[in-house]
Amino acid sequence: MPRPPKQPKPSRSPEPPLPPQAGPAAGGGVARSARPAAAPVRRPAPPPAARRLPSPRLTGLGGGLFCGLLMLALGLLTEVLFGGSQTVYGVLFLPVCALTAVWLREGDLLTAPIVVPIAFALGLAPITDDGGDGTLGGLMGLVTGLATHAGWLYGGTLVAGLIVLVRRMRRVRMVNRRIARNRPARGSGARG
Numbered sequence: 678m679p680r681p682p683k684q685p686k687p688s689r690s691p692e693p694p695l696p697p698q699a700g701p702a703a704g705g706g707v708a709r710s711a712r713p714a715a716a717p718v719r720r721p722a723p724p725p726a727a728r729r730l731p732s733p734r735l736t737g738l739g740g741g742l743f744c745g746l747l748m749l750a751l752g753l754l755t756e757v758l759f760g761g762s763q764t765v766y767g768v769l770f771l772p773v774c775a776l777t778a779v780w781l782r783e784g785d786l787l788t789a790p791i792v793v794p795i796a797f798a799l800g801l802a803p804i805t806d807d808g809g810d811g812t813l814g815g816l817m818g819l820v821t822g823l824a825t826h827a828g829w830l831y832g833g834t835l836v837a838g839l840i841v842l843v844r845r846m847r848r849v850r851m852v853n854r855r856i857a858r859n860r861p862a863r864g865s866g867a868r869g
Contacts, residue, residue, distance in 0.1 A: 735780050737788035744777040744792050748800030761804035763822060767829030770797055774833035778840035783848055789837040797830050798823060 805818035
């Protein structure tokens, strides 16, 4: 029995254009001339230099968790890679303080200088020497570490505080400009 000839597969053609939308005259009136639809405006992608870093907005609790967990991870990493060098830990602390202060929401800015020292102490726990005395020795090692590296702690808190202060001043200036722009000019009211 001879085979039937192969049928060519139908090619996928683009779907037909949609019919024009019915305007207010769809109820039986005469349709007005419709404006042709404007083509969507395509904006070119910004050049790589103009792209900004991601700008997440953390709540006060989110900023505390971010900073605390990151410092704990950096403390553990410092213990493994650098033998618990508190100087390396202090240097890593400064950018974490800056990121925390930059990524907090406007309403939660004042939490940054509070959560940063807590996170420093949390991350310092894995790299302090407990002297083999258990919990009391670990606590004494943490207090000693905080005392001997208070410069890093104060420096990071100062970085966070300065960033918060600059952001707050910019916000107040922007609000003041908006208020001044929306305030009616003096003497423009009608006298009667």
